[in-house]
Amino acid sequence: MKKKFMEQILNFLAFSWMMVLVYSTDVLADQGSQPKLDTGDTAWMLISSALVMFMTIPGLALFYGGLAKKKDVLNTIAMSFVAYCIVSLLWVAYGYSLSFSGDIKGMIGNFDKILLKDIRIDSLQGTIPEVLFCMYQLTFAGITVALISGAYIERIKFSAWIIFSVLWMSLVYIPVAHWVWGGGFLSKLGALDFAGGTVVHVNAGIAALVGALILGKRKKNYLLPNNLTLVVIGSGILWFGWFGFNGGSAVASNGLAAQAFLNTNLACAVAALAWMFTEWMITKKPTLLGIASGIVAGLVAITPAAGFVNVFGSIIIGILAGSLSFFSVTAMKSKLGYDDALDVFGIHGVAGIIGAILTGVFADPSINELGKGLLYGNPNQVLIQILAVLITIVYTALMTGIIFLVIRLFMKIRVSDEEETTGLDSTQHGEKAYNF
Amino acid sequence: MKKKFMEQILNFLAFSWMMVLVYSTDVLADQGSQPKLDTGDTAWMLISSALVMFMTIPGLALFYGGLAKKKDVLNTIAMSFVAYCIVSLLWVAYGYSLSFSGDIKGMIGNFDKILLKDIRIDSLQGTIPEVLFCMYQLTFAGITVALISGAYIERIKFSAWIIFSVLWMSLVYIPVAHWVWGGGFLSKLGALDFAGGTVVHVNAGIAALVGALILGKRKKNYLLPNNLTLVVIGSGILWFGWFGFNGGSAVASNGLAAQAFLNTNLACAVAALAWMFTEWMITKKPTLLGIASGIVAGLVAITPAAGFVNVFGSIIIGILAGSLSFFSVTAMKSKLGYDDALDVFGIHGVAGIIGAILTGVFADPSINELGKGLLYGNPNQVLIQILAVLITIVYTALMTGIIFLVIRLFMKIRVSDEEETTGLDSTQHGEKAYNF
Amino acid sequence: MKKKFMEQILNFLAFSWMMVLVYSTDVLADQGSQPKLDTGDTAWMLISSALVMFMTIPGLALFYGGLAKKKDVLNTIAMSFVAYCIVSLLWVAYGYSLSFSGDIKGMIGNFDKILLKDIRIDSLQGTIPEVLFCMYQLTFAGITVALISGAYIERIKFSAWIIFSVLWMSLVYIPVAHWVWGGGFLSKLGALDFAGGTVVHVNAGIAALVGALILGKRKKNYLLPNNLTLVVIGSGILWFGWFGFNGGSAVASNGLAAQAFLNTNLACAVAALAWMFTEWMITKKPTLLGIASGIVAGLVAITPAAGFVNVFGSIIIGILAGSLSFFSVTAMKSKLGYDDALDVFGIHGVAGIIGAILTGVFADPSINELGKGLLYGNPNQVLIQILAVLITIVYTALMTGIIFLVIRLFMKIRVSDEEETTGLDSTQHGEKAYNF
Amino acid sequence: MKKIEAIIKQVKLEEIKDALVMAGIQGMTISEVQGFGRQKGHVEVYRGSEVEALFVPKIKIELVVPDSLVEKVVQTILEKAYTGTVGDGKIFIIPVEEAIRIRTKEKGEKAI
Amino acid sequence: MKKIEAIIKQVKLEEIKDALVMAGIQGMTISEVQGFGRQKGHVEVYRGSEVEALFVPKIKIELVVPDSLVEKVVQTILEKAYTGTVGDGKIFIIPVEEAIRIRTKEKGEKAI
Amino acid sequence: MKKIEAIIKQVKLEEIKDALVMAGIQGMTISEVQGFGRQKGHVEVYRGSEVEALFVPKIKIELVVPDSLVEKVVQTILEKAYTGTVGDGKIFIIPVEEAIRIRTKEKGEKAI
Numbered sequence A, B, C: 001m002k003k004k005f006m007e008q009i010l011n012f013l014a015f016s017w018m019m020v021l022v023y024s025t026d027v028l029a030d031q032g033s034q035p036k037l038d039t040g041d042t043a044w045m046l047i048s049s050a051l052v053m054f055m056t057i058p059g060l061a062l063f064y065g066g067l068a069k070k071k072d073v074l075n076t077i078a079m080s081f082v083a084y085c086i087v088s089l090l091w092v093a094y095g096y097s098l099s100f101s102g103d104i105k106g107m108i109g110n111f112d113k114i115l116l117k118d119i120r121i122d123s124l125q126g127t128i129p130e131v132l133f134c135m136y137q138l139t140f141a142g143i144t145v146a147l148i149s150g151a152y153i154e155r156i157k158f159s160a161w162i163i164f165s166v167l168w169m170s171l172v173y174i175p176v177a178h179w180v181w182g183g184g185f186l187s188k189l190g191a192l193d194f195a196g197g198t199v200v201h202v203n204a205g206i207a208a209l210v211g212a213l214i215l216g217k218r219k220k221n222y223l224l225p226n227n228l229t230l231v232v233i234g235s236g237i238l239w240f241g242w243f244g245f246n247g248g249s250a251v252a253s254n255g256l257a258a259q260a261f262l263n264t265n266l267a268c269a270v271a272a273l274a275w276m277f278t279e280w281m282i283t284k285k286p287t288l289l290g291i292a293s294g295i296v297a298g299l300v301a302i303t304p305a306a307g308f309v310n311v312f313g314s315i316i317i318g319i320l321a322g323s324l325s326f327f328s329v330t331a332m333k334s335k336l337g338y339d340d341a342l343d344v345f346g347i348h349g350v351a352g353i354i355g356a357i358l359t360g361v362f363a364d365p366s367i368n369e370l371g372k373g374l375l376y377g378n379p380n381q382v383l384i385q386i387l388a389v390l391i392t393i394v395y396t397a398l399m400t401g402i403i404f405l406v407i408r409l410f411m412k413i414r415v416s417d418e419e420e421t422t423g424l425d426s427t428q429h430g431e432k433a434y435n436f
Numbered sequence D, E, F: 001m002k003k004i005e006a007i008i009k010q011v012k013l014e015e016i017k018d019a020l021v022m023a024g025i026q027g028m029t030i031s032e033v034q035g036f037g038r039q040k041g042h043v044e045v046y047r048g049s050e051v052e053a054l055f056v057p058k059i060k061i062e063l064v065v066p067d068s069l070v071e072k073v074v075q076t077i078l079e080k081a082y083t084g085t086v087g088d089g090k091i092f093i094i095p096v097e098e099a100i101r102i103r104t105k106e107k108g109e110k111a112i
């Protein structure tokens, strides 16, 4: 049984290899003989880059910070900030080159564009400046690393987190980004991932889970949000910025960008309502935190699908993302007992997987000819989607584990019990959030 | 006297009917024979849509949330969030179709574009994708419903608010949007409304007033802002987002958009100063809340005028909006004695009416040939503006009343006295904003 | 020795005068014979204007407000708000005209465009509407004045601040903007200043220092941030908005804008890390406030350089800005003993000067042919940069001093000791930030 | 003189304050406290994870009154703080040896 | 009856509360206070500018108990609040003349 | 031993604290309270709607001192808390039966 399944998968792999249905190269092909800069596309990508950056700083930082306990707010925020800063430097240093320059056996890029060497001010990627494409991609790498922090908060040493960020970005994000977007083997498999459901959310979600298991539970492993108004601001900024994340992934200012934009808004709104009503039925109160959590679940789930599905698909994806994520962070987490502090796995991991698979179901060729899902007569797509997710899960889980083990050889990863009780703001940073 | 006035109005109506001075169709006509997507216009409308969405979530939610009492913060925020989510779903389901697809006797659209049926990825509206036009309009519907909530807070049941949102959007917003923007009878009247002063602000302001009267007063019917820093964030986001609201209403990236942008900034700044100085003279202290309130009053008042008036008009509109709104929320409200909790009528209603009428005074044909006001030799415009406002007021007031009465048949609309005293955060949502 | 140096400088001055290496006029020249509106460029400048406005309201206001003591939050915020509002009005009234219309002996513009007279809806500045160019410039004037307030908080009377804003904008900002950007004598000198390092940051930094000296120390002249989460929000918004500040200064949507964008992100991230690690080594704790301060220092320093340097230059500028600003606000300030409350001089002044000079070192002609620095064989550029900075410093210092002395003739500038102890929120505005 | 300390429900504060003023008291001091007694803390649920709030927020009223007023003040509080549900709170009476008004240096009953 | 007031370290609160409940107490009230004693306030550094925090955050526990329980409660607190470093806090015992439960009007030891 | 409770104006805290330390006290506890007395709450105006703030924010100082120090401490507070305007506050003196230092188990005057 199991063997047959694997065989089938290998068949697809071989088959898809030949189809070379690579989204990114197609985009390039579209340009015709004479690629020329389009100021409209460039304007949209400039602002999209700003929007995605804004998602991390301060969006995600506040979303996470508001959920932390009062004594751990600043540390939680600092983790997102420092991760984005580190990635900003390393992406320009070698990240972009290793992800997007050339291809070594489908596994990794080369060193040709180290420090953006040879990217001239008028080099183009499609109709936009290449330096802008590099910048846009940078913001994705930044948020992915920052996302993981939500699972580790209230116990990881700040120095350990910095080292983790460097290693994880280098050893996990860069290769996976290359596989999917840089011409690596996953892109050749034919997996559909419009804006990074797998590279960003499944990836971060799994790293979160593995790390949480290795780190162990907090002494007080419950959620006690110090300031839900920060969560509100954070979720609003995330929603706002996600228009750049998904809409910008069209790498053009056109109908596809608009469709991705509208789908994003729709799935997100529906997921928020779905979480709210599910919670209302089950725990008798519709919480604002539930609405905010549903927003994020919806945004995550529509990410791979945004430029492939129609509004009907978006609505179904929203409903499933909102309700299933609710169950994953309530029932599943408490049963399995890992301490994923801010539910990075429960929301980004789970909704990311849901979205990746449903993209294979709902991809509508009349929206985007590059994607044809189960409902439009292509059942294989679902299997390809599952395969891509599985490969990411296995690789990320393994590498995240190894990274933690390596760090542990050199330093303690967790703060001491007393530091944990006193709070990480004071022990790691010598600050406190509020002087009221 | 009264009869003659009505007659005159009917004359205009007949006259204007023939002129068919409809802004939206003109825009289409502009495109010449071959409408083509313009990436610059599309980029500006993409970001404008994001900006208007950002106004509601989290902008308005924070503006209102900060003004609420400490025990009602989250409920106040949740009302804006849930309204926007509901509208997002229903607008795609039937709102867009009923507002913008076809026209049945000038009253309402048809069902042709239910669930965006038949809108292809390359369908255009002017020079931008139609799906983007639909998305942009969605954000307007979303904020209009959310705006109303400010008058009802600290006493309305969350479930009642949800039902109200669905009904009001369907029975009030959609028809009025059709009348003004979708080719309905008000658009044929020749009323000038650049970005929705009547559809959005007068509409919401009147619904706020009527609902506040029906709901009755809170037990503590005074303003006790729990956190003015949230009001600051909210007002900043509103200002920022309003550039998309007014600038985007040019539906193009051109000089008109720029003029609307600059007028918005100018009237808003002037209104903030006008409120501040008026308050300083009258109550002896210039409050930050006054500045923030003036900001909103100015933004509201310039909304219908932004793409019609010159800077001189903007300054006068700003001065009047800021100072008159101050008197409406202080003197008028306490005299008339309704409990419009966050002054939705006092600011959006009053400044909306001021702006609508003054557009008829200051519309400068050298800014926009479609609008010619009293000062430029067209006194009729003022009367048309007043008429359009009156029609909206009457319709909205009536329907809002009916909606409340219908809901009341099926459920209690207000929370119990004890729940009100305890606070809606804990009784409706089981949460509290701060765990300091 | 000194004389020789002055002579040399005068030589450059004469020499440069002939070169007329004026950035702004070149941009115009680029357009060729028939200037035409470009919707993509316009879209990018529309959003850039919104972004820069967002930097002040609420970005800077929150950044400063969070750092203030609990009893001075609202006053600190109100200072930024009111400054931006005043500038919005005066810029349209006469600021734009005096800065950018014509040129009287290299010193100041003329009155031709008072109240934007004669700017038609289709007047162009390069490829964008002139009214948009005016709006974009307005936001720069707004933030410059607001920046200064950080040094004066917790003691200056609100009314005195209002008068100061009017005078300083008129007598300092407008002339300096004309000198550098409006065709005045500094622009003819050949100084490189991509986005306003000198006009905005050095200018504001010096005014801050001089004013702080004149105002004298606060009774409690230490930093006691009431709410660091506001600082986090503020710094995030500043970073986000700065993409419009620097990226928009290309006044086009092209590769140069993209390069400026990426450089901004890079220098900022590096400076944040530089400050953090420096602090970690010296005071043993990496604070979040340090990271946020580094962010601002990096953004300031890259401002003049963003469209001239390559990524290598950006990294070095980031490192120096982050680490040197750290020393300036710790060691230098406490030694010299002025009370620059929120380190406007320490960060904007110092990092602004660093950035201005390093632009002369790292300007890479392959990024932007208009700039060639020391490293590319043009050592004179460094001296030109220093000269431009010095001229600005001397003029600003002098004028700021005079303005204060004049105001003092008519009113008290500082609040009374009792008002200072009680807090400016309550004494100036009759409000308090939090009702928890 | 006695100090009367009462732990009461937050929502009752205003009513009690008004009644005490009617009863003739001239000053009082309140503070936010947290307590438990018969009424235990409640469970809050965030994303399905349960947090036990150990304590319930209460208001502590402190009043120093002349012996002659003690009975009346106690009665007033008893009446106004009553809801009949657990958590209504407690009143404690503590001896006070001296009271001084800072502004006038008056001592004893005149000071309160 | 006595009122036992203890000033303790924040992090010790939960432990003490649990131990007191085990020891049989039925109710208590806590509040956030700030203090100094042997343990002086610490210096906070913001952007290198030093702010002396004069006081250290502490928790004040207030318990009214029958005379018979005083010894046990004191012992329990002494044991659980102890860390051996400065700032562990103090216990004060104050006489209480009367206690009344608002809900039932019970008085004296029955009320606490 | 006595407990001295003083209700003072917030802005006077630092001055009083410094003077008390000069006067030889070794520790004290403060908390944020709200009060009313001669000085009634004030009216706050938000958008022209008036909110009566019933209470004025104050600081409560609690000091347990040996009998011998009571006079000196009271004098110090009287002097430093004085502004001459209503709302200057009150001082109450309450008997304390016992004091214990948690860290050392010392009792009585040695403990404070």
Ligand SMILES: Nc1ncnc2c1ncn2[C@@H]1O[C@H](COP(=O)(O)OP(=O)(O)O)[C@@H](O)[C@H]1O
Residues within 6 Å of the ligand: D007, D034, D035, D036, D037, D038, D039, D040, D056, D058, D085, D086, D087, D088, D089, D090, E026, E027, E028, E029, E030, E062, E063, E064, E065, E101, E102, E103, E112
């Ligand atoms: N022995 C006590 N000492 C100090 N405070 C107490 C004591 N018992 C109760 N309290 C305070 O009184 C509040 C109400 O007491 P509780 O027992 O819940 O209500 P009830 O008296 O109505 O049964 C508690 O939350 C606590 O703050």
Ligand SMILES: Nc1ncnc2c1ncn2[C@@H]1O[C@H](COP(=O)(O)OP(=O)(O)O)[C@@H](O)[C@H]1O
Residues within 6 Å of the ligand: E007, E034, E035, E036, E037, E038, E039, E040, E056, E058, E085, E086, E087, E088, E089, E090, F026, F027, F028, F029, F030, F062, F063, F064, F065, F101, F102, F103, F112
């Ligand atoms: N005499 C006092 N009166 C009131 N409170 C006191 C007194 N002495 C100490 N405290 C309180 O007890 C806390 C701990 O006292 P401290 O002297 O620092 O510790 P230790 O008793 O371990 O030496 C102080 O922070 C203060 O709140």
Ligand SMILES: Nc1ncnc2c1ncn2[C@@H]1O[C@H](COP(=O)(O)OP(=O)(O)O)[C@@H](O)[C@H]1O
Residues within 6 Å of the ligand: D026, D027, D028, D029, D030, D062, D063, D064, D065, D101, D102, D103, D112, F007, F034, F035, F036, F037, F038, F039, F040, F056, F058, F085, F086, F087, F088, F089, F090
């Ligand atoms: N009888 C009292 N019991 C408890 N606290 C009191 C009493 N009277 C006054 N206070 C407290 O003292 C503060 C100052 O008292 P107030 O009468 O306003 O000033 P003054 O004593 O200068 O006339 C009040 O705000 C209140 O907190």
